[in-house]
Amino acid sequence: MRGREENQGYMFSYLSPEERVPQDHPLRRIKTMADEALGSLSRTFDRMYAKEGRPSIPPERLLKAQLLIALYTIRSERLFCEMLDYNILFRWFLGMSLEERSFDATTFTKNRDRLLQHDVAGRFLQAVVTRAQAAGLLSDEHFTVDGTLVEAWASLKSFRPTDAPDQGVDADDPGNVTVDFHGQTRTNQTHRSTTDPDARLARKGAGKEAKLSYGVSLLMENRHGLIVDVKVHDPTGTGEREAALALLQCQRRRRGCPRSVGADKGYHTKAFVEALWLQCITPHIAMVEGRRTPGLDGRTTRSIGYALSQRVRKRIEEGFGWLKTVGGLRRTRYRGAERVTLHTKLTVVAHMLLRMAKLCPQPIPT
Numbered sequence: 363m364r365g366r367e368e369n370q371g372y373m374f375s376y377l378s379p380e381e382r383v384p385q386d387h388p389l390r391r392i393k394t395m396a397d398e399a400l401g402s403l404s405r406t407f408d409r410m411y412a413k414e415g416r417p418s419i420p421p422e423r424l425l426k427a428q429l430l431i432a433l434y435t436i437r438s439e440r441l442f443c444e445m446l447d448y449n450i451l452f453r454w455f456l457g458m459s460l461e462e463r464s465f466d467a468t469t470f471t472k473n474r475d476r477l478l479q480h481d482v483a484g485r486f487l488q489a490v491v492t493r494a495q496a497a498g499l500l501s502d503e504h505f506t507v508d509g510t511l512v513e514a515w516a517s518l519k520s521f522r523p524t525d526a527p528d529q530g531v532d533a534d535d536p537g538n539v540t541v542d543f544h545g546q547t548r549t550n551q552t553h554r555s556t557t558d559p560d561a562r563l564a565r566k567g568a569g570k571e572a573k574l575s576y577g578v579s580l581l582m583e584n585r586h587g588l589i590v591d592v593k594v595h596d597p598t599g600t601g602e603r604e605a606a607l608a609l610l611q612c613q614r615r616r617r618g619c620p621r622s623v624g625a626d627k628g629y630h631t632k633a634f635v636e637a638l639w640l641q642c643i644t645p646h647i648a649m650v651e652g653r654r655t656p657g658l659d660g661r662t663t664r665s666i667g668y669a670l671s672q673r674v675r676k677r678i679e680e681g682f683g684w685l686k687t688v689g690g691l692r693r694t695r696y697r698g699a700e701r702v703t704l705h706t707k708l709t710v711v712a713h714m715l716l717r718m719a720k721l722c723p724q725p726i727p728t
Contacts (some may be wrong), residue, residue, distance in 0.1 A: 378543055379451075381451075382454065383451060383454050384647070387451075388716075389530045391722075392433075395493060396715055398493060399492075400422045401487050403485055406482060406485055410480055410482075419469050419473070421464050423456050423458075424457060425482070427470075429708065430442065430456075432688070432689045432690065432713075435689075435690060438695065440467040443465065443466060448548065453666075453700065461607065466620050474704070478700050479702060483703070483704045483708050483711070487714070490711055491588075491590050493628070494588055494590075495719070497654070499718065500585060500586075502618055504584040504620070505610070506581075506625065506669075506674065506675040506677075507624075507629070508579070508582075508678045509628075510577075510688075511566055511575040511715060512576060513693040514555070515557070515695060516555045516558040516574045517574075517698065520557040520558075521554070521574060523552055523553055546622040547614075555574055557697065558697040561574040562575065562598070564598075564623075566654075576702050577596060577601045578595075578596055578691070579602055579606060580615060580678060580682070581606075584670075584675075586718075587717075588717055591612060592710050594702055595705055602628060603631065603634045606629065607637055610641065619645060623645060625647045627647075630648065632656070636656075636657065639657050644667070645658055684713055689709040689713065694706075
């Protein structure tokens, strides 16, 4: 029998978002771990807001919204707020009822300064890392470091000499001024972007085009390939190696001294190898052919641990691939080093929770 459309709406709804979400949905495990990690930051959230006044949007809800933006590759916060009006799954993840109104996109902007002031993204990341360590997913001894470039939200037209006057307005196209930089030598020492002064001109390799970018370095543990720390820095020739040493020092203060660190050929320098040995860390670095470096010779490269580190270190590229394609970090949507760092850390948190949900289908012991 053919069914007929019934356009009459119901006056009452007896189904909650909890009943609409399947019990085996992967977001259920992520939601549980995210709530547990955010629960440990309750005192930090209390310090962020005044004791009196009109209640604001809960910071836990804003942070979980950022996780959804990364997990579902949503291109903007405004689009997410629009989707929140009709997406039951998003409302369930944020703990909202079907009748509750969606918050405005400007809520993210107004609360972002609070998150930056108290380093909430960094605390959130370390809370998730602590949960992973409690589950026995992390290695405290063997790690991998690597870096990449994240394109800034600024065009090459905005990269202008610091001592040059404003070029004015183009009468033909006021919103898109014509800039002719043919034949000019443009460097980070003499030029700055008027759109994002913290961005720097950099290229991925010889023969590649130069773009305004940020450098992003990751520290990955070698047991399950989980990213345990991240640092945003200037994309200079030594920026990745300096960021790697800073990440290892932070790891040493938090959870003890690493025993070995794997890296690609870009880290094969005398200064970097010496810095690792001074920290009692064995350098499992891919060697540049013909380059002889004290501390990185046959006594290190012939070991089984070196071969294992070289094989496992390639998994860090999988993390970079997810962060750029799914997490939206190929080109950041924010301007300024602090906001780019906030975006990067929250995207890394989303990647960590997704990996942990696959590795630990059972509840993590507290």
